[in-house]
Amino acid sequence: MGWTLDDIPWDSFDRSRLDPEIVKLVRAASLVEYNGAAYAHHLCRIFADDPSFIETARRWGEEEIQHGKALARWAALADPEFDFDAAFRRFQAGFRVDFDCATSRRGSRSGEMIARCMVEVGTSTYYTALRDAVHEPVLKEICRRIAADEIRHYKLFYKNLTRCLGREQLGLWHRLRVAAGRIVESEDDELAYAYFAANENAAAYDRKRYKQAYARRAYGLCREHHVMHGVSLIFRAVGLHPFGALARAASRLAWQIMRHRVIRLAKARA
Numbered sequence: 001m002g003w004t005l006d007d008i009p010w011d012s013f014d015r016s017r018l019d020p021e022i023v024k025l026v027r028a029a030s031l032v033e034y035n036g037a038a039y040a041h042h043l044c045r046i047f048a049d050d051p052s053f054i055e056t057a058r059r060w061g062e063e064e065i066q067h068g069k070a071l072a073r074w075a076a077l078a079d080p081e082f083d084f085d086a087a088f089r090r091f092q093a094g095f096r097v098d099f100d101c102a103t104s105r106r107g108s109r110s111g112e113m114i115a116r117c118m119v120e121v122g123t124s125t126y127y128t129a130l131r132d133a134v135h136e137p138v139l140k141e142i143c144r145r146i147a148a149d150e151i152r153h154y155k156l157f158y159k160n161l162t163r164c165l166g167r168e169q170l171g172l173w174h175r176l177r178v179a180a181g182r183i184v185e186s187e188d189d190e191l192a193y194a195y196f197a198a199n200e201n202a203a204a205y206d207r208k209r210y211k212q213a214y215a216r217r218a219y220g221l222c223r224e225h226h227v228m229h230g231v232s233l234i235f236r237a238v239g240l241h242p243f244g245a246l247a248r249a250a251s252r253l254a255w256q257i258m259r260h261r262v263i264r265l266a267k268a269r270a
């Protein structure tokens with residue numbers, strides 16, 4: 001572990017620089033990060049015969065939990081009413097994945113590593129964009145540290161993916177399908193539900209509504225260079241050239257789609 005909660009300059013918290021929309025996103029992120037323990041458990045089941053990777057997965061899980069704790073502590077500073085334990089219970093009760101099975105839902109160990117890489121692409125891009133967008137200094141520092149961890153996580157899963165691919169054959173089409181599937185899945189279930197569980201007390205869950213509520217805020221933070229960086233990491237994980245003409249075209253397309261979506265969601269709300 002490169003840092004602890006004691007390394008965060010909590011005394012520098014500046015209430016005058018709070019943005020309530022960002023507080024909502026941070027609450028949601030704290031739940032998803034804290035749930036890292038469940039994913040670490042799942043990885044340990046899938047790689048049960050690989051003690052060195054189990055060790056790596058455990059350490060990784062602890063780091064994700066720490067991200068959750070740091071974000072939750074900041075969210076409680078920003079809004080002392082925030083009840084993290086109750087929100088996390090709500091999240092766990094509603095967002096259910098079978099974390100106790102020994103085989104990957106992605107069909108292979110390589111597929112599982114591609115899915116993990118996609119999540120780290122998402123988190124490293126997101127915390128970098130958040131770091132660049134926020135004005136509150138403590139949150140900025142937390143995001144800087146988390147973003148650095150997430151990119152390191154991507155690298156460790158990518159390294160294990162390369163190792164797994166030495167034993168399993170996985171064609172480009174299959175790799176692309178796993179990657180796209182995991183990206184869609186995050187947004188559809190996990191993030192929308194976390195946003196709901198973190199920010200709503202009474203209302204019933206409405207997937208479309210909370211998916212949009214989350215996307216409008218989160219995607220609005222991203223700038224073109226964040227998207228470009230994310231696309232290059234996705235390309236690398238699926239085995240395509242990360243900086244070639246195809247990656248540049250995909251990146252331009254992803255940026256256009258994201259921008260239009262943010263504009264459309266903002267208009268829908270107005």
Ligand SMILES: [Fe+2]
Nearest residue numbers: 033064067123
């Ligand atoms: Fe994380």
Ligand SMILES: [Fe+2]
Nearest residue numbers: 120123150153
């Ligand atoms: Fe991570």
